[in-house]
Amino acid sequence: MRMTKPVAVVTGGNTGIGRAVSVALAEAGFHVGICYVTEEQAAKDLACEISGVAVYVDVSDEASVKDGVRQIQEQLGSPEVLVNNAGIQERVPFLEMTTEQFDRMLAVNTRGAFLMMKAVVPAMMNGQCGRIINIASQTALLGRSEMVHYTASKGALISMTKSLARELAPYGILVNCVAPGPVTSGPALSSVKERTAYMASIPLQRFAAPEEVADTVRFLAVSGDYFTGQVLSPNGGEVM
Template sequence: MIALVTGAGSGIGAAIALRLGRDGHTVAVNDLTLAAAEETAAQIRENGGQATAYGADVSDEQAVNDMVAKITEDHGAPEILVNNAGFGHQALFMDIAPEMFDKIFAVHVRGNFLCTRACLPAMLAKGQGHIINIASQLGQIGGVELTHYAGAKAAIIGMTKSLAREVSDKGVRVNAVAPGPINTPLVKALSETWKAAKRAELPLGRFGDPDEVGGVVSFLISDDAALFVGQTLGPNSGDVML
């Protein structure tokens, strides 16, 4: 199948793209910069998979529509969409500038909406598709100095459930993955104090690795996950137990 993974130039997105490439899917690798996307696409090709890089800002409607049109022209319409694009920012609530709040929601939430809106019609027409939204356990429990980030991730979980109720009976399965702290550039950029405190809270006692999230996405796309719709799976080291 044709899989579009956004924000796949590094971290969790790159790991997901690499896993889907190993699974035999043709991967459209997106990142804000084409160079970052190309690095991941090159790794997929080096491992024997098929991948093409696409640079686009997921918060820009025209850029998203143009990207999906180009992917469709190059490979066919995406049958798998992994909405992963995002970034982190740490600040106390009163220190969050409105501009940063808007940017967090533009990339995480608006980007999710725009990419889904661009890819969903072809999935519905075919009667088949998978949409995986990458959220965070912070969208379930909140996080100190991460109000804007946690709020955006909570919105993604709500969007996942709502869309699943609309399209599951039309052949499109929509689910979310809410990782706990994962050893990515985003988490590494947080303060050492925050990371030490969070690690001490985890029943497993460690942060996860990006490949472990890639495995969860691979499962959700598989036939073994046929009954999973509107779910939020949590590879989170025990930070959230549902």
């Protein structure tokens, strides 16, 4: 049965940036479908907190994506907003990086977004409206040592965003990208010294809170009517 509120789907919506986005969109008046692959209880607790639904979705698996989107559509309705936030990250020296590690990174970070968009775009096209927001990374804009596979996956996501924005504009669907800098909820650096040095290299000399990234996502989901094919990068000035 169709709910009265608009519907948003957030992949990886139960932890870190995804959790902050789920909360921000709920506060903005959306019913939120939280897609999770780990920390099931955290996803269910959050869904209860924001009156959303939590659904297991392995974004790298097409059957899982189709089933998860179907469950959300049945419980909440067709999504007007999709936030592709699910992703993995690791640091591996290039010559030590295995083909399996490279393929897995792209399967989750890039192919996963592709599969999610394929699953929700038909209904958006029928409704002649929709917002897709892909979470990339500022590392795709400047590169990062020992993260060739990660930066490749996020760079591809930015390019895919721009191409799809052109293709879907005639249907009233806006496709944008948020490329955050380092976030306090992100993977820990190897040492306090490395973390301190990294923060000192950022003009604002701190990492972002997940809620600050979520504010950018909420803007694109709720306002930003003249934004499509854009990359917004809350990064404290690391990339200018």
